Amino acid sequence: QVQLQESGPGLVKPSQTLSLTCTVSGGSISSGRYYWSWIRQPAGKGLEWIGRIYTSGSTNYNPSLKSRVTISVDTSKNQFSLNLSSVTAADTAVYFCARETGFHSQQWFDPWGQGTLVTVSS
Amino acid sequence: DIQMTQSPSSLSASVGDRVTITCRASQSISSYLNWYQQKPGKAPKLLIYAASSLQSEVPSRFSGSGSGTDFTLTINSLQPEDFATYYCQQSYNTPPYTFGQGTKLEIK
Numbered sequence: 001q002v003q004l005q006e007s008g009p010g011l012v013k014p015s016q017t018l019s020l021t022c023t024v025s026g027g028s029i030s031s032g033r034y035y036w037s038w039i040r041q042p043a044g045k046g047l048e049w050i051g052r053i054y055t056s057g058s059t060n061y062n063p064s065l066k067s068r069v070t071i072s073v074d075t076s077k078n079q080f081s082l083n084l085s086s087v088t089a090a091d092t093a094v095y096f097c098a099r100e101t102g103f104h105s106q107q108w109f110d111p112w113g114q115g116t117l118v119t120v121s122s
Numbered sequence: 123d124i125q126m127t128q129s130p131s132s133l134s135a136s137v138g139d140r141v142t143i144t145c146r147a148s149q150s151i152s153s154y155l156n157w158y159q160q161k162p163g164k165a166p167k168l169l170i171y172a173a174s175s176l177q178s179e180v181p182s183r184f185s186g187s188g189s190g191t192d193f194t195l196t197i198n199s200l201q202p203e204d205f206a207t208y209y210c211q212q213s214y215n216t217p218p219y220t221f222g223q224g225t226k227l228e229i230k
Contacts, residue, residue: 047166047209047221062218063123096165106172107213108156112165 002027004097004113012091012120018084022097022113029078030055035100037109038071038082040093048093052100053080087120094118124148124212128222134230139200143225145193145210154214157186157195160224161206169208170195197227205229 008020022036029036037052051061053071061069065084073080084091094117098109125148135141145155153173158166168177170186173193183198197204210222 046223047211049217049219049221052217060217064218098165102171102213106154107219108168108171109158109166109211110168110171110177112167115165 006097006113006116013122018087020082021079024078030075036080037098037100039096042093089120092120124220126220126222128225132226134228136230137200140198143195143208145222147191150190151212151214153189155193156211158209159206
């Protein structure tokens with residue numbers, strides 16, 4: 001079955017850009033009608049949807065982060081990536097990647113990656 | 123954005139109990155509501171999609187109901203492995219998708 005794995009630096013300095021990659025295994029990122037999302041969770045807090053990308057490259061972002069977020073896809077590597085610029089301590093969180101699936105306009109997240117902790121600190 | 127409010131925020135129960143968690147949307151979302159279970163240090167796991175459809179391999183003691191603005195997740199005969207945090211999530215219309223703040227289910 002499809003599995004997702006996040007990777008990237010665990011420590012980012014304030015004002016710099018957070019960059020993470022999600023590698024999809026067990027299936028092609030291009031197959032099927034799926035969106036691929038990033039979601040984050042600060043320690044002890046709830047989940048925040050960051051944005052998503054379709055394999056065509058079409059994206060949607062959370063308006064609260066839109067000015068700082070870029071999500072891209074590399075179908076040749078079966079990966080999609082997140083860039084979050086001008087980070088502050090408030091961006092410290094566990095970052096998850098997830099596949100958005102569904103039917104008849106119903107959508108849900110399944111599966112998820114295991115998550116990766118990114119700390120913003122000097 | 124559509125706001126999702128869960129109640130209670132935390133809940134204590136015993137093995138074998140039946141528990142109900144409520145999720146309310148700030149506007150009607152039809153049946154565009156999903157439920158997830160999250161254990162410490164793990165990713166959320168999909169339990170229920172489209173308000174009432176049980177995800178494959180999820181035990182039948184989990185059930186979901188509701189439409190419009192009010193939804194419930196019910197767990198019958200709680201098992202030790204069910205103690206976790208539960209989140210609702212709306213997928214109505216176009217993003218941004220939003221989650222409830224979570225309900226932590228603890229052992230009494």
